[in-house]
Amino acid sequence: MTRKPNILFLLPDQLRHDFLGCYGAGFLRTPALDSLAAAGTRYETAISPAPICVPARASMLTGQPAHETGILHNLCWLRPDRRAMGIATWPELLAGAGYHTAAIGKMHFYPWDRAEGFQHRVISEDKRHIHVRDDYHHALTAEGHGKLHGHQMAGYVETKGAAINPLPDHLQPDRWVARRAAAHLRGMTGDQPFAMMVGFPGPHCPYDPPATALDRVDPAGLPPALPRTEESAVLLPELVAGYRRDWAELDYSELTEAQIRTIRHHYAVSVERLDEDVALLIEALRETGKLDNTIVVFSSDHGDYLGDFGLMGKGFFHEPSIRVPLIVADFRQPEAKVETAPVTLVDLFPSFLTWAGLPPAPQSRGAVLGTATPDRAIFGVTSRGVMLRQGRWKLARYHAGSEALFDLGADPGEQENLIAARPDIRARLDALLTAEMLRGMTAGHADKTVAAAKSPPEGAFHDRFWHRPYPAPAG
The missing domain is CATH 3.40.720.10 (Alkaline Phosphatase, subunit A)
Structure with a gap:
């Protein structure tokens, strides 16, 4: 073996x-x-x-x-x-x-x-x-x-x-x-x-x-x-x-x-x-x-x-x-x-x-x-902000109010913020960022799922005093 x-x-x-x-x-x-x-x-x-x-x-x-x-x-x-x-x-x-x-x-x-x-x-x-x-x-x-x-x-x-x-x-x-x-x-x-x-x-x-x-x-x-x-x-x-x-x-x-x-x-x-x-x-x-x-x-x-x-x-x-x-x-x-x-x-x-x-x-x-x-595409998040990094591009947003877009290929030292100059890249990364944030938030609250709410009429969910399982298993 x-x-x-x-x-x-x-x-x-x-x-x-x-x-x-x-x-x-x-x-x-x-x-x-x-x-x-x-x-x-x-x-x-x-x-x-x-x-x-x-x-x-x-x-x-x-x-x-x-x-x-x-x-x-x-x-x-x-x-x-x-x-x-x-x-x-x-x-x-x-x-x-x-x-x-x-x-x-x-x-x-x-x-x-x-x-x-x-x-x-x-x-x-x-x-x-x-x-x-x-x-x-x-x-x-x-x-x-x-x-x-x-x-x-x-x-x-x-x-x-x-x-x-x-x-x-x-x-x-x-x-x-x-x-x-x-x-x-x-x-x-x-x-x-x-x-x-x-x-x-x-x-x-x-x-x-x-x-x-x-x-x-x-x-x-x-x-x-x-x-x-x-x-x-x-x-x-x-x-x-x-x-x-x-x-x-x-x-x-x-x-x-x-x-x-x-x-x-x-x-x-x-x-x-x-x-x-x-x-x-x-x-x-x-x-x-x-x-x-x-x-x-x-x-x-x-x-x-x-x-x-x-x-x-x-x-x-x-x-x-x-x-x-x-x-x-x-x-x-x-x-x-x-x-x-x-x-x-x-x-x-x-x-x-x-x-x-x-x-x-x-x-x-x-x-x-x-x-x-x-x-x-790599998504990042802390209590301070969120990030989406893909290829040479990185988008970051912070709760302090700043927003930045960097071309890491041309500017590895992140000195030039292109957030206003490249709305096309900003929009593309923002869509990926939003999708991942929503997916992760949903998965992160899987414990609150009540799967029995979709049960057929004969399911126990419809009876009085039904007990809700908690936490629901993540899946």
């Missing part, structure tokens, strides 16, 4: 694609990830259609876009009765098919210790969740340390989030997660296949590598930020208001070139260290003899502006926010490929099921990786 492949899913938080060597970044070194890409498929255009942490993760977990899950911002989570609706997570389905499922690191579930189908969890909800008493918290306190707010780190205020993390190397957030994940890989024995997700807290802000690592990257070699635009200026106040809250306590109403350069420097250093963490896991697979039967997936939940357009973080639909790396290396048959057809994070769910030999799940809206076509 053919052995089912192991699946190792590596998910750093807030990693943009163009800060990896295999995506053309010549200003830093990522040899482990470059080697991973050389052993598998690198997806040139991978999109996070809901570029905020929790919405993106809910979509990856269920295979449903954000307007179906209803998770449009970071302060909500999947409904607790989703199983009654027939909505399963990919780790639930794989566990039912005989896989050992494990989640190590940051998952961003609510409650934070919820399993969501993972049979084993080691939890590090760090970087901004400093009050969560998770496994990482206990590891820190056991050695006389604690989680730190950015304000407790040198440089945080002066450079708008670029700080120095004073913790010992083995307790740095990403390094701690990598070491725990490697230990779990080494501790697994027998022939049971595994599906393991490793959630790295970084390089999400605060941008806080240790001081000893700063000389790894030359700040002078970093690419400059994209210029501010009239369109991005409309969006800035909402971003500023978000970062002024107590989780960050930063004022991004102004950013100097020097601050942007320092932020990018710290981010690049953190990415280089992340690459070392990935190398630890690949080596653990190789040492235990598991690598030759493992599919390794590397991606992120969304990107990071890093000063592009005068913005920070994510949440809007510009390329630095929605473009993520996606590398799939199947070590059963290593082969270097580059796929240019656009894919989305929602595609991971059906791909995991296919690789595990499972049938498609009715809830899934994604395409199995490798089957997408170049003209695919």
Whole structure:
């Protein structure tokens, strides 16, 4: 009988694609990830259609876009009765098919210790969740340390989030997660296949590598930020208001070139260290003899502006926010490929099921990786706005009142808003956007369906005291 492949899913938080060597970044070194890409498929255009942490993760977990899950911002989570609706997570389905499922690191579930189908969890909800008493918290306190707010780190205020993390190397957030994940890989024995997700807290802000690592990257070699635009200026106040809250306590109403350069420097250093963490896991697979039967997936939940357009973080639909790396290396048959057809994070769910030999799940809206076509239209939505991206064109609308149309072929830096100049393209994308929004809204409210309302006269629906089933199964 053919052995089912192991699946190792590596998910750093807030990693943009163009800060990896295999995506053309010549200003830093990522040899482990470059080697991973050389052993598998690198997806040139991978999109996070809901570029905020929790919405993106809910979509990856269920295979449903954000307007179906209803998770449009970071302060909500999947409904607790989703199983009654027939909505399963990919780790639930794989566990039912005989896989050992494990989640190590940051998952961003609510409650934070919820399993969501993972049979084993080691939890590090760090970087901004400093009050969560998770496994990482206990590891820190056991050695006389604690989680730190950015304000407790040198440089945080002066450079708008670029700080120095004073913790010992083995307790740095990403390094701690990598070491725990490697230990779990080494501790697994027998022939049971595994599906393991490793959630790295970084390089999400605060941008806080240790001081000893700063000389790894030359700040002078970093690419400059994209210029501010009239369109991005409309969006800035909402971003500023978000970062002024107590989780960050930063004022991004102004950013100097020097601050942007320092932020990018710290981010690049953190990415280089992340690459070392990935190398630890690949080596653990190789040492235990598991690598030759493992599919390794590397991606992120969304990107990071890093000063592009005068913005920070994510949440809007510009390329630095929605473009993520996606590398799939199947070590059963290593082969270097580059796929240019656009894919989305929602595609991971059906791909995991296919690789595990499972049938498609009715809830899934994604395409199995490798089957997408170049003209695919990608719809995106968050509580801030909506997007439709097809080919070289992208339409975005925001509740703040702005509307933008970009020709990504002629203007990859999204500097010229063509919303008034190309009404034909605007109308075509708007029709696709509207159709997908209506489809997803209908599917997202399937729990309220009363199918018996169409029953024949002898159906129980017509009798007094008939009981309405709720929630109705999604279909």
